[in-house]
Structure formats: structure tokens, C-alpha cells
Amino acid sequence: MITNGRDSLAGRLTRTLILWVGGVWLLCVFAVVWYVDREINHNFDNELVEVSHRMFDMAVQELDKLQHRADALPVTPLVAPKQLFAEDAVMYQVVDIHEHVLLRSAETPIDTFDVPLAPGFANNPTWRIYTVRHPTLGLYFQVADPLDERRHALNRTLFGLIIPLGAVLPLLALVLRNVARTELRVLQQLAGEIEKRSGTDLRPITLPGLPQELRSVGDHVNSLLERLSQSLDVERALAANAAHELRTPLAAARLRLQTALDHDLKRDDVQGALQALQMLSHRTEKLLQLSRAESGASLTRARVDLVQLAGTVAQEFWQDPLNNERLKLKVPDSAAPVAFGDVDALAIALRNLVENALRYGGDGRVVIEVAAPCTLVVRDFGAGVNAAQLKTLQQRHVRHGSDRAGYGLGLSIVGTIVEKHNAKLELASPPAGAAQGFEARIVLRPA
Numbered sequence: 337m338i339t340n341g342r343d344s345l346a347g348r349l350t351r352t353l354i355l356w357v358g359g360v361w362l363l364c365v366f367a368v369v370w371y372v373d374r375e376i377n378h379n380f381d382n383e384l385v386e387v388s389h390r391m392f393d394m395a396v397q398e399l400d401k402l403q404h405r406a407d408a409l410p411v412t413p414l415v416a417p418k419q420l421f422a423e424d425a426v427m428y429q430v431v432d433i434h435e436h437v438l439l440r441s442a443e444t445p446i447d448t449f450d451v452p453l454a455p456g457f458a459n460n461p462t463w464r465i466y467t468v469r470h471p472t473l474g475l476y477f478q479v480a481d482p483l484d485e486r487r488h489a490l491n492r493t494l495f496g497l498i499i500p501l502g503a504v505l506p507l508l509a510l511v512l513r514n515v516a517r518t519e520l521r522v523l524q525q526l527a528g529e530i531e532k533r534s535g536t537d538l539r540p541i542t543l544p545g546l547p548q549e550l551r552s553v554g555d556h557v558n559s560l561l562e563r564l565s566q567s568l569d570v571e572r573a574l575a576a577n578a579a580h581e582l583r584t585p586l587a588a589a590r591l592r593l594q595t596a597l598d599h600d601l602k603r604d605d606v607q608g609a610l611q612a613l614q615m616l617s618h619r620t621e622k623l624l625q626l627s628r629a630e631s632g633a634s635l636t637r638a639r640v641d642l643v644q645l646a647g648t649v650a651q652e653f654w655q656d657p658l659n660n661e662r663l664k665l666k667v668p669d670s671a672a673p674v675a676f677g678d679v680d681a682l683a684i685a686l687r688n689l690v691e692n693a694l695r696y697g698g699d700g701r702v703v704i705e706v707a708a709p710c711t712l713v714v715r716d717f718g719a720g721v722n723a724a725q726l727k728t729l730q731q732r733h734v735r736h737g738s739d740r741a742g743y744g745l746g747l748s749i750v751g752t753i754v755e756k757h758n759a760k761l762e763l764a765s766p767p768a769g770a771a772q773g774f775e776a777r778i779v780l781r782p783a
Contacts, residue, residue: 345523346516353512358505365497372493376486381457384466384479387426392468392477395430399439427463427480438475448480459483522547530557538565639783640679642706643672649686650704659694666705675710675780677757682712682778685753688746689714689776696774710780717773720765729763747776754778 427448429440435453451458451465453476458465463480470477529541540558646665653659675682686704689712693702697716705713721729729747747763754761760779767775 346513346520349516349520350509350513353516354505354509357508358501361501362498365494365501368497369490369494373490376489380464380481380486381466384457384464384481385468388428388466388468388477388479391426391428391479392470395428395439395477396470396473396475399430402439429478431476431478433474433476444480449478526554533561538562636678637676638679640675640677640682640780641672642675642710642712642780643667645679645682646686646704646706646712649683649690652687653690653694662694662697662699662701663690664701664703666703668706668708670708673706673708673710674783676783677759677780681753681756682780685750685778686712686714688750689778692746692776693718693774700773710782712778712780713775715767715773715775717767717770720772720774722765726763726765750776750778757781 427441427444429444429449430438431449431453432438448463449465450460451467453467455467455469455476458467462483464483464486465478465480467476467478469475526541533539533541538561540561541554646667650663650665653663690702690704693714693716697718700717703713703715705715707713747761751761757780759781760777762777762779764775764777766773
């Protein structure tokens with residue numbers, strides 16, 4: 337669940353966004369201040385250059401007037417009686433090539449132009465000075481601009497950008513927190529839906545309007561729920577099948593053993609108990625095969641040589657001398673068909689088909705055939721089943737034999753394995769071209 341505490345996702349997103357927004361804003365402020373500082377210096381320098389060129393001739397004329405009024409050249413520099421531009425005070429002075437100050441503005445402090453005499457810009461701790469030389473006269477004209485004005489202009493720009501940031505960040509934090517809570521509400525709903533699921537409720541989660549990232553999470557959760565549901569179904573089915581299939585063999589084994597004890601362990605009774613236990617073992621093996629087939633968790637996907645598979649299964653049955661003459665293997669003359677599947681599971685399916693054929697085919701022959709493109713066929717020529725029985729053969733616990741072993745559980749295992757392989761199980765009675773018998777075909781996907 338999404339909380340309002342310090343470690344909530346909304347809180348983390350808000351803090352992260354505030355830090356990033358504030359950091360990016362400060363970087364932008366510094367970049368702007370750097371750019372503005374360059375532009376301010378550039379503009380102020382252009383003004384100094386422009387003023388110096390406009391005032392040089394006027395200053396020279398003012399110097400001539402003052403010199404004509406004086407009887408001799410004074411030792412101290414002449415001071416202009418008025419500004420050359422009445423609307424703005426400009427600090428300037430006129431210097432000869434021997435660095436003698438000939439004329440300066442009245443407001444100019446004495447140490448204003450304390451820089452080497454050379455054309456161009458120069459700085460001292462307080463002033464920015466521009467010096468220009470007269471093209472024909474041996475005179476220099478210097479104008480000065482206070483550096484404080486530039487600093488004040490830069491500071492105004494800096495404060496003008498930082499102060500709004502400080503004022504906007506709290507408001508931005510509030511907006512981002514509300515936006516984060518609103519957008520993450522769907523995550524809270526998803527968490528609530530997942531919390532509702534349990535072993536008795538494994539329904540898929542359906543939340544419309546999920547964003548793409550959460551839709552992927554929802555799909556994976558639904559896939560997990562589906563696998564859990566399948567696992568629980570397999571567990572329930574195994575329990576139900578065990579209760580149904582093992583009840584009769586257990587009762588028979590108990591009855592036979594009790595009878596044997598009551599009759600001083602007669603051979604026939606002991607033999608009957610052994611047969612009941614053998615049937616119990618057989619049923620247990622079938623149940624485990626069915627459970628494995630239904631789970632599908634351990635099934636691999638690899639290339640399977642069907643001729644080799646059929647030969648291996650046939651060899652198992654040929655170890656019994658009674659099956660040597662009855663069971664035949666038929667393979668194609670061309671290249672062996674290769675399917676894509678789990679070799680162990682396919683062997684279990686084929687083994688179940690052969691067991692059913694040998695049991696219910698009477699004394700007639702049984703044929704295992706590998707057909708192109710990727711088909712396994714088991715065919716017997718016994719009594720077979722009628723059309724009504726054929727429709728129910730793959731249902732569990734449905735038996736048509738007098739010994740109550742039936743086709744049902746074995747064919748159910750085969751059907752489940754075939755379904756897990758996305759293949760087809762085709763049953764026919766009698767087989768095509770035969771008067772009687774039973775045929776089962778597993779049609780697999782080629783590799």
C-alpha cells in the first residue's frame with residue numbers, strides 16, 4: 337500500500353523531482369548569469385569606446401580654450417569647468433605622450449586612471465579604463481567606468497532569478513506531491529487487488545487504464561496467478577485421482593492379506609494379495625505420470641527422433657517374451673521424422689498407448705508405427721470399442737473393460753501430454769481398412 341510517510345513512493349518522487357528541478361534551475365541560473373555578465377561587460381565596453389571617440393575632439397577643443405586663457409601652461413592639470421555631456425557625468429582625462437595629465441573632468445578622483453598608458457582596455461580595483469590615442473596629435477584620451485555598476489547589474493540579474501526559485505519551490509513541491517499521489521493511485525489500486533488474491537481466489541487482475549509499465553506488472557501477476565491456479569488444480573486432481581484410483585486396490589490388498597492370515601497364508605491368497613499390490617503400484621505410477629503431465633513444469637523442448645523413441649519403447653516391451661511375437665515396429669524407409677518436444681513425456685504417452693493395446697487387443701498383434709511427417713501410431717486388432725465408448729475414452733475413471741482397468745486413466749495421461757505439446761490425439765475404432773481393432777495417433781509439430 338502507498339502511504340503518506342517519509343518512505344512512500346509519492347514522497348520519494350516528490351523529493352527527487354524537487355532536487356532535480358532545483359538543481360537544473362540553479363545550473364540554468366548560473367549559465368544565464370555567466371551569459372549576462374559577458375553581455376553587460378560587452379555593452380559597457382562598447383559604450384566606453386563610443387563615448388571616447390565622441391568626446392576626444394570635444395575634449396581637445398576644450399583643452400585649447402583653457403590653454404589660451406592661461407598665461408602659461410600650468411604645472412597642475414587643467415580641470416574642465418563643465419561636463420562635455422550635461423545629461424551624464426563621464427570620468428575622463430587628456431594625457432600627452434609623456435604621461436602628463438593636461439585635462440580631466442571635475443568629478444574625476446585623482447587615482448582613477450592609475451593604469452599603464454596604452455591604447456585599449458585596462459582595469460584597476462575600482463575602474464574599467466579605455467584609452468585611445470589621437471591619430472595626429474600626441475595626445476591620449478582616457479575614459480573610466482566604475483566596476484561597481486557592472487557588479488550591481490549582475491547581482492540584480494542573479495537575485496532576480498534566485499528569489500523566484502526560492503518562492504516557487506514550496507509551491508512546486510506541493511503540486512508535485514499532489515500529482516505523484518494522483519498518478520500513483522492506480523498503483524495503490526493494483527496493490528489492493530493483489531492483496532485480495534488468495535488460494536481460494538486466483539482470478540486475473542483486471543484494472544482498466546493502467547499505464548504501460550504497470551500493465552506489464554499486471555500481466556506478469558496474472559501469469560503467476562494462472563500458474564498457481566494450474567498448480568493447485570494439479571494438486572487437487574492428484575488428490576481426487578488418488579482417492580478414486582487407489583481405494584479399490586488398497587481394499588483388495590487388505591482383503592487378500594486378511595484372508596491369507598485367516599487361512600494360514602495359503603498360496604492362492606498370498607498370490608492374490610501380490611496381484612492387488614501390483615495393481616496398486618501400477619495405479620500409483622499412472623497417477624504420478626498424470627500429475628507430471630498436467631503440471632507441465634518439467635517438460636523440456638528439444639528435437640526428438642521419433643524412430644529412436646519408438647524403438648526404445650518397443651525394446652522395453654520386448655523384454656517380456658509374451659510380447660515378442662505380438663508387438664511389431666514399423667518405421668519409414670526415408671529419413672527419420674524429428675519432432676519438437678519432451679522425449680520423456682512422449683515416451684510415457686507412447687508407453688501408455690502400447691500398454692492399452694496389449695491389454696485390450698486380445699491375442700492379436702499390436703503395431704507401433706512412425707509415420708511422416710511427425711506421427712506416432714499405435715494400432716491393435718482386438719475387439720475395439722463402439723462409437724459411444726470412443727467419445728468417452730479420454731475421460732478419467734471411465735472404464736470399459738471387465739477388469740475395471742479401462743482405457744480412461746492411460747488415455748487421459750496421453751491426452752494431457754499431447755495437449756502440453758500443442759499436438760493432436762486422434763482415436764479411431766476400427767482403424768482404416770480393418771474390420772475391427774483400435775488405433776491412436778499422436779500428431780506432433782515438426783522440429
